[in-house]
Amino acid sequence: MLKTGDEALILSVDHPDDIRDQMMANGICTGARLRVEEVSKLHKMMYLNLEGRLMAIRLSRTTDIQVNKLG
Amino acid sequence: MQQVLCVGNPNVGKSSLFNQLTGLHQKVANYAGATIQEASGLYDGREVIDLPGLRSLWSNSPDEQVSIRSLQQAIQAGDPLIFVANGLQLEDSMILFSQLADLRAKMCLVINFKDELNKSKISINAKELQQRLNCPVILMNARTGDNLNRLHRVITEDRFEVPTSFCRSMHDVLVHDRLVNHLDTAFYAERGGQGRFEKSKDHVRRKMLIQSVLDNVLKVPATASPLVSNTTRFDKIALHPIWGTMIFLLTMVLLFQSIFSLASYPMDWIDGLFSHLASLASEFTSWPVINSLLADGIIAGIGGVVIFIPQIAILFLLLGLLESSGYMGRISFLSDRLLRKFGLSGSSVVPLLSGMACSIPAIMSARSIRNPKERLAAIMATPLMTCSARLPVYVILIALVVPQGRWLIFGYQGLALLGMYALGVAATLLFALAFSRQQSGSDSAIWILDLPLYRYPHWKAVLQSVYRKTISFVKEAGKIIFIISILLWFLSSFSPRSSTFLAQEYETRSATDENLSEEAVLLEHSYAGYIGKGIEPVIRPLGYDWKIGIALLSSFAAREIFVGSLSTIYSIGSEDEGSILERLRKERRPDGTPVFSLATALSLLIFYAFALQCMSTLAITRQETNSWKWPILQFGIMLGMAYVGALIVYQLF
Known part of the structure; x- marks a missing residue:
């Protein structure tokens, strides 16, 4: 599970096709590099810096994203 | 008439550029999905079309389908595209660019936010990129119109080009002859259905190709951009479970207090002016019937609405500042969990908050909601949000029965107005909950939220928007x-x-x-x-x-x-x-x-x-x-x- 401050490389996104397509359109796909800026348990959201782009994603959707932690 | 289309990802400055070109005042805001339908204007004898933002040709949401259909027709007709890219996220923006290049669209690449690139010490060698892409590349600032003259030359001299280097590469890797020869945009839909990993492979290959094209053209410093780091630093507070919620509530309280307190003086002047006009009109002619029509009919009726212009203008101004600063996205973040309990999500925030100005654009902005069930619930419930047309009714009724006193710094009348807005929100949420429970369909749409960089509000655009909306309200x-x-x-x-x-x-x-x-x-x-x-x-x-x-x-x-x-x-x-x-x-x-x-x-x-x-x-x-x-x-x-x-x-x- 990713924590605040983690940097990682996305290995794969194991969601059903429609969800994976939307993630891909938003840049969440194999090879993308991300930094976790905040994990908010209250809001159930993960705040990401994805190659300079800031975005938030529901925590429930992050469990099927396989990553390789960097550093 | 030849058409020129402004296309690109959401929130990259297409509408700002469109406004610079056409002199029109299309809505500009600092969040994805501000443009909800095509807008068109004239520039040098050509029709310029501003399309809603599009992430990729694979997209299937209703708002993005609008852009895809228009692009399909334009490319088939041979119309050129002004592709607007966010300079701070160039690689990301170029995915769509490469897809359009596959379709042999004639393009010019406008890399926006030149000023922010300078601040972030990111350098882009536009000349080299132009040679590599084989199409015009212009670094510009769409807000101020910096380098607009270069775009002017591209448009008037029709220097748009098909970025052939991309096409050839993509053709070798992916694309069959039929796509290149017949501009078959259905290719994207078909390829998507062929295999689970087809789109992913395509995406990764495109990224690799883009990285090779941008190699030594795009130079990004090792340290994070100060704009990004300032935004993430402020978000630590703005999205904090306690401070973030307090900032949000305080923003809302101040908004409604301002509507009453700031507007009271101009409202008194307008009221006095119309009373004076009515008394003059009551003796204006020697025909009592005409005098009565003027004083009791026309002046009384028009005065009853004109008096509320200050309050409506203040409401539009404050909402405009929220949209322009980038805070709107944070409200979506803070409210997603709560809204989910009512069959909505953070992506419903834009329609709901826009509903405080007017339900019509608010309902249209629900197109950006991907889940059909949630979209319908948002459309059905949004009219319960307190729109600006309700404001005159509330103000007059509150002024009739609520005293003018204060509790601490908060006026009773402002608090009563806040109460009415809170009632509107509560009614909207309960209506959405009841409605979505009656509807079948999945609740499990993916939810990703773009958090735009905080920017100083673009005062000119905000004030123009306030002026246009207020005049439109009064006219209509x-x-x-x-x-x-x-x-x-x-x-x-x-x-x-x-x-x-x-x-x-x-x-x-x-x-x-x-x-x-x-x-x-x-x-x-x-x-x-x-x-x-x-x-x-x-x-x-x-x-x-x-x-x-x-x-x-x-x-x-x-x-x-x-x-x-x-x-x-x-x-x-x-x-x-x-x-x-x-x-x-x-x-x-x-x-x-x-x-x-x-x-x-x-x-x-x-x-x-x-x-x-x-x-x-x-x-x-x-x-x-x-x-x-x-x-x-x-x-x-x-x-x-x-x-x-x-x-x-x-x-x-």
């Missing part, structure tokens, strides 16, 4: 109010009874009622009086007399007409030329009690909070749902809620 409402005021004046000034009957009636009744005026007798026996009395049995349980009934009836086309109608009706029934508020305060029932008592005012507030009195909203619901079923249901349910709610409140108080 003014037209209807002008006609209805004259109609109401006619119906209220003329009677089907003879003048002898009216004189006898006055004589008989004035013997027992010394306060009775001839005007009051005429009004009671006028056409409007008979119509009002006809509906009185239905509205009496809510605490309304027949005069309020007429105003209520006239406001079913558009609710902002209510105050103008009240103003006209009570002007005719009164010899007093004072302000609207004074006239309403002095109005008495036959037993001497005020017509606008606390119970009546509260009942009216509840009625207007729930009733869907806006023809345009019903029309737009029909357009967006492609069915009459939903607007009819929406109208019926909300009218029922308004009637029952007003009845309960009146009976309780």
